[in-house]
Amino acid sequence: MMLDGRQVKVGILGATGTVGQRFISLLGSHPFFVVHALGASSRSAGKPYKTAVNWKLPVPIPPAARDIVVKECVPSEFAECAVVFSGLDADVAGDIETAFRAAELAVFSNAKNHRRDPDVPLIVPLVNPSHFAIIPHQRLLHSPPLHRGFIVTNANCATTGVVVPLAALERAFGPVDACFVTTMQAISGGGYPGVPSLDILDNVVPYISGEEEKLQWEMLKILGGLTRNEGVEPGAPPTPTFDMHASAPLRVSASCNRVPVLDGHTAVVSVRFKRRPPPSAQQCHEALAAYTADASELGCPSAPPHPIIVHDEPDRPQPRLDRDAQAGAGVNVGRVRECPVLDIKFIVLANNVCIGAATSSIINAEIAIAKGVVVV
Amino acid sequence: MMLDGRQVKVGILGATGTVGQRFISLLGSHPFFVVHALGASSRSAGKPYKTAVNWKLPVPIPPAARDIVVKECVPSEFAECAVVFSGLDADVAGDIETAFRAAELAVFSNAKNHRRDPDVPLIVPLVNPSHFAIIPHQRLLHSPPLHRGFIVTNANCATTGVVVPLAALERAFGPVDACFVTTMQAISGGGYPGVPSLDILDNVVPYISGEEEKLQWEMLKILGGLTRNEGVEPGAPPTPTFDMHASAPLRVSASCNRVPVLDGHTAVVSVRFKRRPPPSAQQCHEALAAYTADASELGCPSAPPHPIIVHDEPDRPQPRLDRDAQAGAGVNVGRVRECPVLDIKFIVLANNVCIGAATSSIINAEIAIAKGVVVV
Amino acid sequence: MMLDGRQVKVGILGATGTVGQRFISLLGSHPFFVVHALGASSRSAGKPYKTAVNWKLPVPIPPAARDIVVKECVPSEFAECAVVFSGLDADVAGDIETAFRAAELAVFSNAKNHRRDPDVPLIVPLVNPSHFAIIPHQRLLHSPPLHRGFIVTNANCATTGVVVPLAALERAFGPVDACFVTTMQAISGGGYPGVPSLDILDNVVPYISGEEEKLQWEMLKILGGLTRNEGVEPGAPPTPTFDMHASAPLRVSASCNRVPVLDGHTAVVSVRFKRRPPPSAQQCHEALAAYTADASELGCPSAPPHPIIVHDEPDRPQPRLDRDAQAGAGVNVGRVRECPVLDIKFIVLANNVCIGAATSSIINAEIAIAKGVVVV
Amino acid sequence: MMLDGRQVKVGILGATGTVGQRFISLLGSHPFFVVHALGASSRSAGKPYKTAVNWKLPVPIPPAARDIVVKECVPSEFAECAVVFSGLDADVAGDIETAFRAAELAVFSNAKNHRRDPDVPLIVPLVNPSHFAIIPHQRLLHSPPLHRGFIVTNANCATTGVVVPLAALERAFGPVDACFVTTMQAISGGGYPGVPSLDILDNVVPYISGEEEKLQWEMLKILGGLTRNEGVEPGAPPTPTFDMHASAPLRVSASCNRVPVLDGHTAVVSVRFKRRPPPSAQQCHEALAAYTADASELGCPSAPPHPIIVHDEPDRPQPRLDRDAQAGAGVNVGRVRECPVLDIKFIVLANNVCIGAATSSIINAEIAIAKGVVVV
Incomplete structure (x- = not known):
């Protein structure tokens, strides 16, 4: 302890x-x-x-x-x-x-x-x-x-789920330079009273105000490094700055949707690596499953044993079945496979009210x- | 008549x-x-x-x-x-x-x-x-x-909704060479009894067996032309063949999901044109709205007055509100905008049990x- | 016309x-x-x-x-x-x-x-x-x-659906003196934004503020007659008054619930007649199906051809399948059968946003x- | 232990x-x-x-x-x-x-x-x-x-929830002689694949095959005593028999409905006591809250600490919020109040897949x- x-x-x-x-x-x-x-x-x-x-x-x-x-x-x-x-x-x-x-x-x-x-x-x-x-x-x-x-x-909450597998892939294979994200977000992401039931029962709302911009910008800040610029004054200590993934520019295209699910944001993600040839789907699967987080190693009691659980069943993860795994503190990934347009695509599920908040x-x-x- | x-x-x-x-x-x-x-x-x-x-x-x-x-x-x-x-x-x-x-x-x-x-x-x-x-x-x-x-x-049913706006864009701006499609498909697409309620209430299922392959292949056959090869025997009549969009190879990456919606498949679509520079979002919006279909011009009574209705509200189309427009015979498009990874992205909604079937x-x-x- | x-x-x-x-x-x-x-x-x-x-x-x-x-x-x-x-x-x-x-x-x-x-x-x-x-x-x-x-x-909206079959039964068989009503009401009854989706998805709320009292009181005013009391001043014209079903006191016990349905209030109703022996289920079925309303006879264009549609299938009416019959202007009744505690019980469905409003x-x-x- | x-x-x-x-x-x-x-x-x-x-x-x-x-x-x-x-x-x-x-x-x-x-x-x-x-x-x-x-x-599963509060009331106040039950039952009660999603999304199905008969009959066997008849042969040991509540005949009228809820059967219950005058709502509330079960006293580890939790909020119990209390092993009751037709009415919620199965x-x-x- x-x-x-x-x-x-x-x-x-x-x-x-x-x-x-x-x-x-x-x-x-x-x-x-x-x-x-x-x-x-x-x-x-x-x-x-x-x-x-x-x-x-x-x-x-x-x-x-x-x-x-x-x-x-x-x-x-x-x-x-x-x-x-x-x-x-x-x-x-x-x-x-x-x-x-x-x-x-x-x-x-x-x-x-x-x-x-x-x-x-x-x-x-x-x-x-x-x-x-x-x-x-x-x-x-x-x-x-x-x-x-x-x-x-x-x-x-939507950013959180997506950056965890991206971080795992970048740690293993170097920079990602393009990323598609289409989210299907739970109603609890809208707070309370939040989304009116008349808007979402038997429906999908293909828009969440400001969400796509947040996702596209936050990913850069989180995945980018912290650089130390020289101080402006001679002799002054260097000034740390967020580099916003500038060393390897990352383009993100996010499309955010609200679906009639209580908790758990699902995202469909495709990525292209800077490295050519890119890693295979099998290599990505292994890197995702092997990913470790400092939080666990530091002994943080709320950190999940597995930052990423990679599912092998073809139809998982699903929000209702997987959102509460590890008390909602980890991220679930599934369907890691080749993408005909970018390199690799997969599904991410993160519990928006737990690890997402x-x-x-x-x-x-x-x-x-x-x-x-x-x-x- | x-x-x-x-x-x-x-x-x-x-x-x-x-x-x-x-x-x-x-x-x-x-x-x-x-x-x-x-x-x-x-x-x-x-x-x-x-x-x-x-x-x-x-x-x-x-x-x-x-x-x-x-x-x-x-x-x-x-x-x-x-x-x-x-x-x-x-x-x-x-x-x-x-x-x-x-x-x-x-x-x-x-x-x-x-x-x-x-x-x-x-x-x-x-x-x-x-x-x-x-x-x-x-x-x-x-x-x-x-x-x-x-x-x-x-x-x-999922292919149908997506190829209509793609056809409109190709008619106006020439070949599309890459396309991302993420669908959120209604339960009626699974027939009856079809999707068990225990699988889909408060849930998303990020997989529909065989659907992604269908979508990726059918789009090529539909959007490609019909070529006339020379007959094998000298003097034989030429043999028509589907060219599968071969003159401008088209890569499609489809991700298909089931959501708790009764009718109406929603799709998030991004496309890249072969033409450089590509058309602007505004030009695409206009081309989609101006698209006409032979079926109407031939006087087909079940053809929709507008093959594509383009919505301007930021949160439309939505399946429950828009699936029955034009008796479900047309396609609804919205949120036509620039894509940070490909060229243009937008939302498509088509009624899977009407124009989709x-x-x-x-x-x-x-x-x-x-x-x-x-x-x- | x-x-x-x-x-x-x-x-x-x-x-x-x-x-x-x-x-x-x-x-x-x-x-x-x-x-x-x-x-x-x-x-x-x-x-x-x-x-x-x-x-x-x-x-x-x-x-x-x-x-x-x-x-x-x-x-x-x-x-x-x-x-x-x-x-x-x-x-x-x-x-x-x-x-x-x-x-x-x-x-x-x-x-x-x-x-x-x-x-x-x-x-x-x-x-x-x-x-x-x-x-x-x-x-x-x-x-x-x-x-x-x-x-x-x-x-x-909840009262409306229930009083129509009650009026039909009273017209045929005389006063009802006890009535149980348990409603399962649609979210549209709560207006917009109304019921938060977080309150009703995968849920039932067994309470709607003020609704049970309204239902119990309004039924008396609607089903009761209009009596002409003598004027207070000698020679004054008689004063019409609502008798609130006073000639045959009617006790109503209502329990109102909100369910995840968009439109259409379903009610489970049991009644006891003053007449002994009471009519049979078959007689009630016939009386409900035979009920006519003055509105139709007066030629009102929005009146439904059949004030009450009586269903014979064991599992009907259902809100999604039956709420739009007759443009939502009539009432649907089903499962007319003997009640082990009162006399007769049945299901009522009325479209709360149409005939209910x-x-x-x-x-x-x-x-x-x-x-x-x-x-x- | x-x-x-x-x-x-x-x-x-x-x-x-x-x-x-x-x-x-x-x-x-x-x-x-x-x-x-x-x-x-x-x-x-x-x-x-x-x-x-x-x-x-x-x-x-x-x-x-x-x-x-x-x-x-x-x-x-x-x-x-x-x-x-x-x-x-x-x-x-x-x-x-x-x-x-x-x-x-x-x-x-x-x-x-x-x-x-x-x-x-x-x-x-x-x-x-x-x-x-x-x-x-x-x-x-x-x-x-x-x-x-x-x-x-x-x-x-539907019987189980209702008999627990009835047993509590009978223990405190003697026999109940009439009971109305209207259920709103979860889809998990239908097993897997069970209820098709096309039948229940945005819908209520006012019928579950055989369920009303089961509920009406099972309540009698459970709430009735076990009597010892004399053996048929002289000198033979007495034969125990279920008396089916015969000493105080109990009439039950059940109406069973399926609603779009995953787990947790909600029931609206009204009862009439044989005792006149009947107990007040407040007395019933207290008797329900005070009810104890032998299972707890025998030290059964899966028995709930409180066989019945009585809620005071006007809109509880609700399936999504209360079904998992006490690991679903107890029963939830709320809205205990006078009934205008019988004596007392209330809401019951029991987790159909836990205590109900x-x-x-x-x-x-x-x-x-x-x-x-x-x-x-």
């Missing part, structure tokens, strides 16, 4: 929302994170959590959270929390998270607001925990420089502790 | 099945086709249709068909039919259709069995009615040569009459 | 909402009602209808309505309308409809606000058009008395014209 | 079917039952289980079962099993189970075949384990009398061991 039985107090922002509920449910049985403070809008503040929340999960509210009195999302209420998870909506997340960082709090956010900040890493825990290396630089940019505060974001934040926090970025 | 009020007797093979029911429903109000004979298995033969069938459509059985006594699928029972539609299952369609052709009957088949025959055209009525030109050759190959009998097939056969028969291939 | 080719101008309040869209769709092909004015909130006012509306029906906006400029819901904008249909939400319907009546307009409302008014009839057109007889009294109660203005409401208002208006309550 | 660490070998008949898969999944983590033998049709016999089965559950096959070689369903192959669970289909269950009993095996069956046998108990483990008292009589009827063999059945058999076997009916 990473912490020899010590516990870590955590806070949750947006605790009554869809993502917040998932954080609370997942943390209810966590080996060392202990829910200490819950934040929500002023409408909920002052009420015990069980009263404030319209609980929508098919498991009960963890007993430890039921009676915590909900607070407003102000840093002073979370001063004792070594880790703050944010499930805030995008319309408020930006400023609140900035204020929490300024108050020397470590923020692990699911919200999109800071994902494009040049000093904020966008970390999919099974892919690029190396991007934590930018945190010292992020702290230095603050005035006055911060000692403990920072913001780490995790990726869009709250579970990513939690593993990121576990990694941050293991690496000493958060000191507990 | 094509026939000045005259009527044409038609027969339906596989009349009690899913496709057969659709034929009967569509023909119930046809201006000149009159259902004259219904064929099914020996289990149904001898019963009035209303008793033999487990009717599954949300509209009543057309009165004219209710009391027709079902016959076995033998040519002698259909001798008076100028047109025979086949909705037979693949396990019996091959031999029965061959026997009907040998008996000088004109067979318009939905079954896959004869689609790959080198002398049988695979005709999507909104795309390649020019392929009727092979019929004289098909008759000559028979021994003794046929005078009236032939087989025409229509395409797989029975409606195609019916329009093909209307075209055959208009062209004099069937003499009535 | 009732009007010998003359046309009647109608207005629609709440024209951009779910019920309003249905009114516009149904009236698009009406033989004499012509959409003349459309009213909506100030947010929509001033825009052409096609721009103001987020059209959600699977058929196109009728051409005649597309370019009508939407107005605010004030009587002066509807002065030329002989009939005003209201599809307003309950939070605004009460006052607006009162103002329209005061302005001498004939209001046919789908909203619940005035249903319990003692002088406003609650008319299911296939059941109790005799309740139009209270209109003169309603006008007299106004100060000053009205000449043309009035409000007629139609019933809740807009179609009822439209037939009510047609009846009002046929009876001379509205003079055109 | 009941067995102090000892283990009990069990066999499963029909192991590859829907119910068989559930048995294997549930027993994978059982504290003392160990899967020892698996039986299926001759088509599967001889193959390792993982190859023979088309596994359809969203959790993996338990490792202990994966490599067991499937056998034919003959008693000699199960001779070492102290307990045999039967998930056989009704078309073969009757004879096979009879043969297993004759071979001195203890059979706990989910199949309907023996439920109506006058010497076979129909035991819902949360209701009537007292009916095990008929087992000695069942053995004596065999020729020659059996020493260890017997058959115990559990109830239909395999879990019942397993708890029954645990009870049999605790009571010494099975000696291990």
